[in-house]
Amino acid sequence: MKDPSVAPNVLISGVLNNGPNATLVLEANTDRGTIMISKTTTDEAGNFTLKGAIEAMGLYQLRVDGNVPEGQEAKIIPLTLVPEDELKLTLDFDDFNRSVVYKGTEWAEPLNGYMDKMKDFIDWQMSIENPQQYSEDQIVKMVNKEKAPMDRYIIEEIRKDPDNPAHILLMTNLMPMMGFDHYDTKNIEVLKILHAAYEESYPNHPMTANIGSQVAQLEKGLKDYKDFKENNIAPEIAKKNPSGEVMKLSSLRGKYVLIDFWASWCGPCRVENPNVVRLYKKYGGEDFEIFSVSLDKDGDKWKQAIKDDNLMWDYHVSDLQGWNTDVTKSYQFSGIPHTVLIDPEGKIIAEKLRGPSLEKKLQELFEK
Structure with a gap:
């Protein structure tokens, strides 16, 4: 992060519908935890402007400040900010996490598309009645089927524009969240394309090194899985x-x-x-x-x-x-x-x- 005395290099403006006088906080997600960059308050109509200084491209978040009522999720949206970004947002206070529309940056449209697909997937999850009626294998197959449109969208976006900053968020969906049993190993090749592009565009960025490390761990995990499942060899510890x-x-x-x-x-x-x-x-x-x-x-x-x-x-x-x-x-x-x-x-x-x-x-x- 830049020193607080450094001039702001990102500008975020927009409207928070149904959210007058709400406090918005811009934060960075770091290995040291969440760090506040800037804070602002919406006016009576929900309009806001927020300026902040960031060190480099990375994963940030905009959060509505305040106590979260029990049983409710915190109001947070992701941002993949780049220095000199001038981002415009449209949000709704009552559906903050799923109502966002991004405009004005190179990563806005890919992230809009991703959020739309994610919303569809979450809506499906919430529509399931009595999930206990399904076996674990049935749940996995259902999840993979409903998640497939989002995965296809992510793969297409990465192949089309591999060094886009939005992909540091999108790529998480290409990881084997439910193990390798139902994992499409072609995702590893897509992640390699992403890593190669980041190495060229962001050669000394910690995120580039992190992606490379994740790909290496994925390949090792896949090898261990195949050794374990197919060759009956105990993975290294x-x-x-x-x-x-x-x-x-x-x-x-x-x-x-x-x-x-x-x-x-x-x-x-x-x-x-x-x-x-x-x-x-x-x-x-x-x-x-x-x-x-x-x-x-x-x-x-x-x-x-x-x-x-x-x-x-x-x-x-x-x-x-x-x-x-x-x-x-x-x-x-x-x-x-x-x-x-x-x-x-x-x-x-x-x-x-x-x-x-x-x-x-x-x-x-x-x-x-």
């Missing part, structure tokens, strides 16, 4: 241990490894731990190892649980992201305790082993 050192699952190639997903707050996990300890004492060593992956958020509680439960093996890792950790996607599980047993080549030979089933499998492997 590389995370820090309690001492802050990175430990890799692949470092244990040559051994049978039980990958144990758990957390200090997970009651069933803690109940199972004595059984796992007992089996490690019996089979652990040259041919068998345990690689524990915690879904904790509190590092101190994680370390204390390792000590309290006498989890004596060396391989304990966590990114302390709880359920937001990437391993839940790469290993496709939604509950813990969850275990995956892999052979010395890294191939998965069993899942969800615990109690007697875990002991029986280890007996088969090591008491031949």
Whole structure:
């Protein structure tokens, strides 16, 4: 962000219908959180003018200031502002988030089209009665069908004008929000087109680097998914241990490894731990190892649980992201305790082993 003393380089004006004397706040979304750039108040007719100073092209938002009543969403619209933009907006206070019409910038029309398609998709979501009647697979298929017009629009816009600032918002819809099972992998190629265009037009911009990083993560995620689903290979896990050192699952190639997903707050996990300890004492060593992956958020509680439960093996890792950790996607599980047993080549030979089933499998492997 620019220093507050720097002259404004963006101008936003317009009308907020049904919104007299409303306070509007222009904000930047940054890695340090939301930062206010400028603030204004509409007149009796809802007219407003707002000036602000921004450092570079990026994702911003215009928000109606004030407390949000319980059960209602905050009144916010996205803006992909560029220095020297003179943006004109038409909005309605009562339907702020979906009534916006953008004018006056290179990104206005693509964003208008996107917001129209998004509104149709949201209207469909709100029209569903009793969603519990559908299976998860049915819901996914329905979502993909209704979302398809929006996705097609985004792909066409990116191919037509790949470096348009609007695409930093549009591109989020091309990510695998529901995993790779129903994901169109052609979207990755479209995102590569976008990234290449941004590299040319915005070579040193953090957003360009961020898009490149997201594409790289997508490709890795897709490879892990294919290895997991098609080749039965356990995806790599590389995370820090309690001492802050990175430990890799692949470092244990040559051994049978039980990958144990758990957390200090997970009651069933803690109940199972004595059984796992007992089996490690019996089979652990040259041919068998345990690689524990915690879904904790509190590092101190994680370390204390390792000590309290006498989890004596060396391989304990966590990114302390709880359920937001990437391993839940790469290993496709939604509950813990969850275990995956892999052979010395890294191939998965069993899942969800615990109690007697875990002991029986280890007996088969090591008491031949």
